[in-house]
Amino acid sequence: MIKRSTLRAQIASALRDEILAGRLPAGSQFTVKEIAEQYGVSATPVREALVDLAAQGLLDVEQHRGFGVHRFTIDDYRSMVRARMVVLDGLFHSYFEEDGPVPVIALEDSVLASVRRRAEAAVRAARAGDLDVLIGYDLRYWRELGEVIGNSYICDFLDRLRVQCWVYSVPCLRTEPEVAKRLWAGHRELVDAVEREDATATRQIVGGYHRHALSLAEKSLKDGP
Structure with missing residues (x-):
């Protein structure tokens, strides 16, 4: 028998994947009852899952109408990228200059090999233009890399x-x-730089990552809705 807490997490994960893939686009509205019927479960774990997603900023609670997928603006996106930039840059600064990098052997024995597998899969998906596959590997890659250089609160x-x-x-x-x-x-290049403890190359690659993200915002603004 599946525990309710597990069911709650499964529903939240499934809906998050739908939102990430764009199959539940911004502005989509639904009720607890509709989602419960879709998944063939009771209303309680669905309500809890939807509240969890609202707490993550992905859903809006609409009074008397249920829930709606949050619509992020270009200004929201720019602000999120810049916030990510500040935190990630600070994280790498701490890793290389304050705390000192974890010895490479220790990294290989723990999570570096897994991070590298995520990196290889993400690069293949990116070069193939497979967004659905890329998103999953990209999120896991950054999560695991963050655990190498930071702490769980910052990773979250x-x-x-x-x-x-x-x-x-x-x-x-x-x-x-x-x-x-x-x-x-x-x-892959970022993992290589971290592995060889090259702070300069790491900062250059991460800087390119930030500039790339902001360039998407500028292109979407140029192209219009």
Whole structure:
């Protein structure tokens, strides 16, 4: 028998994936009853899952009408990218200059090999223009890399920002005729730089990551809705 807390997490995860993929676009509205019927479950875990997603900034609670998928603006996106930039830059600064990097052998024994597998898969998906596959690997990649260089509280914050950034950017990227050319694929190079403890290269790659994200905002503003 599936525990209610597990069911709650499964429903929240499934709906988050639908939002990330753009299958539940911004402005979509639904009720607890509709989602419960869709998944064939009771209302309680659905309500809890929807509240969780609202707390993550992905849903809006609409009085007397249920829930709606939050609509992020271009200004929201810019602010999220800049917040991500400040926190991530600070995280790498602390890793290389304050705390000192974790020895490479220790990283290889713990999570670095897993991060590298995520990186390889993310790069393949980006070069193939496969957004659905890329999103999943990209989120896991950054989460695991963050655990190497930071702490769980910062990782949670950055993960939330990345999910929200993807929610905004996916509809824009879906309209690209050559989407592979618009996707960042520096995952492998970043892992290599961290592994060899190259702070300068790491900062350059992360800086390119930030500039790439902001360029998507400028293109979406130029192209219009």
